[in-house]
Amino acid sequence: MSDSAPVVWEKRADGVATVRIARPEALNALNLATRKALAEAFSALQDDPEVRCIVLIGDEKAFAAGADLKEFVEADTVEIMKRRSERYWQTVARTSQPVIAAIQGYALGGGLELAMICDIMVVGEGAQLGQPEVRVGIMPGAGGTQRLTRAVGKFHAMRLCLTGKPISGREAYEIGLASLVVPDGEVLDTALKMAAGIAKLPPLAVTTIKEAILQGENAPLETALTLERKAFHTLFATEDRREGMTAFIEKRKPDFKGR
Ligand code: DAK
Numbered sequence: 001m002s003d004s005a006p007v008v009w010e011k012r013a014d015g016v017a018t019v020r021i022a023r024p025e026a027l028n029a030l031n032l033a034t035r036k037a038l039a040e041a042f043s044a045l046q047d048d049p050e051v052r053c054i055v056l057i058g059d060e061k062a063f064a065a066g067a068d069l070k071e072f073v074e075a076d077t078v079e080i081m082k083r084r085s086e087r088y089w090q091t092v093a094r095t096s097q098p099v100i101a102a103i104q105g106y107a108l109g110g111g112l113e114l115a116m117i118c119d120i121m122v123v124g125e126g127a128q129l130g131q132p133e134v135r136v137g138i139m140p141g142a143g144g145t146q147r148l149t150r151a152v153g154k155f156h157a158m159r160l161c162l163t164g165k166p167i168s169g170r171e172a173y174e175i176g177l178a179s180l181v182v183p184d185g186e187v188l189d190t191a192l193k194m195a196a197g198i199a200k201l202p203p204l205a206v207t208t209i210k211e212a213i214l215q216g217e218n219a220p221l222e223t224a225l226t227l228e229r230k231a232f233h234t235l236f237a238t239e240d241r242r243e244g245m246t247a248f249i250e251k252r253k254p255d256f257k258g259r
Contacts, residue, residue, distance in 0.1 A: 007037035009045065015052035015199030016192060017045050020059075027065035028058045030110050032085065034068075038114075039091035046095040049258060052199035052206070054095065055191045056118055057102045058111075060184070063127070066109025069136060089142055093117045096207045098198055102191035103127045104184055108166060113140060116147040119210060121177070122191040123169035124184035129177065130166030150217070152176050202240035202256040 009019040019041045021028040028034075045051045058064055072080075092099070092114070101107075101118035107129045115121055115129075123129070131144040139145065140161060149157040152175045160167065173181035182190045198206060212231045216224030235241050239259040247254035 005037075006031075006034045007041050009041040011045075011048070011051060014196045015050065016055060016195040017048075017051045017053075018055045018057060018192075019045070020057050021064055022059075024059055024061065026068065026070075027062040027106055028111065029065050029068040029070075030114070031068035031071050032083065035085055035088040039088040042092045042095050046091075046097065049203075051097060052201075052203050053097055053195040054099045055102055055188075055195050056099055056114075057188060057191070058105065058107075060104050062105040062111070063101065063103040063107040064111030064114060065106045066111050066132070072138075086142060089114065089117055096210070097203075098195075098206060098210055100191045100195055102187050103129070103169065103178075104187050106166075109133050109140065109144070110142055113142040113144050113147070116143055116151065119213075120179045120194070121172075122180045122182065122187055122194065123172055123178040124187045125168065125170045125181055126184050127169035127172070127187075128166040129169065129172045130164065131161045132164040132166065134162060135164040148177070200256075202238070202244060202254075203258045204238050204240060205235055208235060 006021065006023045007019060008022050009017060011017045019038065021034060021038070023029060023031070023034055042054070045054055098120065099118040100120045100122060101115040103115060103121060103123045104127055107115050107127060109132055112129050112131060131140045131148065133139050133144065140148070145157065145161055148160065156175045167175070169178065169181050172178040180190065208231050212228050216227055219227065240256045243256060244254045
């Protein structure tokens, strides 16, 4: 367990780790220190074989209200380029275990972009998700025009990015931006239960599925299907594959070892 604010992470006994953004005084706005701390947390967790699934959370008011505008206001182009803050998100994106974003309150700008790097989004009905950058004279710079468009299509992405107006968690679910919408008070519990379920599954199959979806998403279909088939073949080499199938046939619970 590490307690280095502004990010707090914790390993639980059920194979799940939680990573919490903890800057409530700024609605979890993502300043450089927070981005760096998030990257450090994910670096520590991504190579840990005891961690099978990660849940990324904020608090009841905000998952994250975007990049820290107080750190942006005086910056010029050169300064922004030199910060190279994209490297922190690259660490999060490289995580092999599934990452579930559990979203209550605001997920705006860079906050929504961070959520879109995650693999599954569980949102509260009253959450507010949006790309408001245009309202302060900039534009999304870490996936808001690209991952969003791939998730919801051109017309919803254009609406969100060009008006800057947020949508509710319920609408986010309806347009395909979230995996699941639940009452606000049930977000964390739902995400943790889902994560615990994933943590019990054979980890090599889980991480291979994640990799195939992410690598295939932007490849031509034929290439992606080949990639999928090769990955499928590979899983036949695992002990967990034999154990899973044998346990099914013998009508008992499988005992997956991660081998
Ligand atoms: N930055 C800094 N402080 C923020 C903040 C933010 N984004 N959002 C909220 N806060 C702070 C407020 O300043 C306030 O602090 P005090 O004044 O009390 O010291 C405190 O949090 C509470 O906020 P409010 O008083 O405003 O609370 P309200 O409930 O009235 O309003 C709100 C909540 C979320 C609607 C409002 O705070 C708001 O509009 N916030 C700004 C949202 C926003 O515009 N976000 C997008 C920022 S631009 C990139 C990576 C990332 C990005 C770009 C490039 N690269 C790697 C290249 C991302 C860019 C962005 O996200």
